Amino acid sequence: DAKTTQPTSMDCAEGRAANLPCNHSTISGNEYVYWYRQIHSQGPQYIIHGLKNNETNEMASLIITEDRKSSTLILPHATLRDTAVYYCIVRVLHNAGNMLTFGGGTRLMVKP
Amino acid sequence: SAVISQKPSRDICQRGTSLTIQCQVDSQVTMMFWYRQQPGQSLTLIATANQGSEATYESGFVIDKFPISRPNLTFSTLTVSNMSPEDSSIYLCSATPNSGNTIYFGEGSWLTVV
Numbered sequence: 001d002a003k004t005t006q007p008t009s010m011d012c013a014e015g016r017a018a019n020l021p022c023n024h025s026t027i028s029g030n031e032y033v034y035w036y037r038q039i040h041s042q043g044p045q046y047i048i049h050g051l052k053n054n055e056t057n058e059m060a061s062l063i064i065t066e067d068r069k070s071s072t073l074i075l076p077h078a079t080l081r082d083t084a085v086y087y088c089i090v091r092v093l094h095n096a097g098n099m100l101t102f103g104g105g106t107r108l109m110v111k112p
Numbered sequence: 113s114a115v116i117s118q119k120p121s122r123d124i125c126q127r128g129t130s131l132t133i134q135c136q137v138d139s140q141v142t143m144m145f146w147y148r149q150q151p152g153q154s155l156t157l158i159a160t161a162n163q164g165s166e167a168t169y170e171s172g173f174v175i176d177k178f179p180i181s182r183p184n185l186t187f188s189t190l191t192v193s194n195m196s197p198e199d200s201s202i203y204l205c206s207a208t209p210n211s212g213n214t215i216y217f218g219e220g221s222w223l224t225v226v
Binding site for chain 1: 113116143145147154155156157160204206214215216217218219220222
């Protein structure tokens with residue numbers, strides 16, 4: 001699976017949009033972009049995933065560039081409870097057998 | 113989605129002992145995985161738990177130290193054998209439901225070895 005590069009940490013003001021970037025310049029055509037987050041003391045929580053189209057769900061939006069070499073996770077109105085480590089992972093989907101390979105992630109701190 | 117329950121959620125263990133962690137999923141799943149997260153670190157895959165056969169281990173992890181069972185489609189166990197303080201970590205179970213390709217995680221089992 002392709003590797004990803006994320007900033008180590010970011011701050012965001014409560015109520016503002018949090019934009020978390022991820023570079024995946026070696027992504028292959030059949031690799032999806034997945035985002036998870038891990039709030040302290042909990043297991044990773046699935047957020048969203050996409051292939052090439054932008055995606056939105058109740059938690060976040062995922063914007064993938066046209067060349068698919070980078071993406072941005074957007075939390076539209078960050079709250080204190082969104083403080084967590086956010087992981088961007090690229091993964092091939094076949095037979096659901098591909099495990100997730102975690103990098104260092106971005107530690108997002110939402111401040112009052 | 114899938115709800116994944118792990119037991120114990122937390123334990124303090126004596127050096128040299130072994131502990132078995134249980135993972136129960138609320139629906140049938142195709143794949144189950146075990147991860148380790150050492151203090152301050154990211155997650156590292158230990159192995160893929162295969163139903164009815166031996167687990168597939170990642171580099172650096174061996175069956176004698178981390179025996180894994182998966183007797184059916186919804187249950188798996190991970191044993192941490194002959195523990196040392198270096199085994200103090202969060203151990204996480206994850207699974208992919210039959211209905212999709214997204215991987216979900218349990219809440220983890222926090223082990224402290226003293």
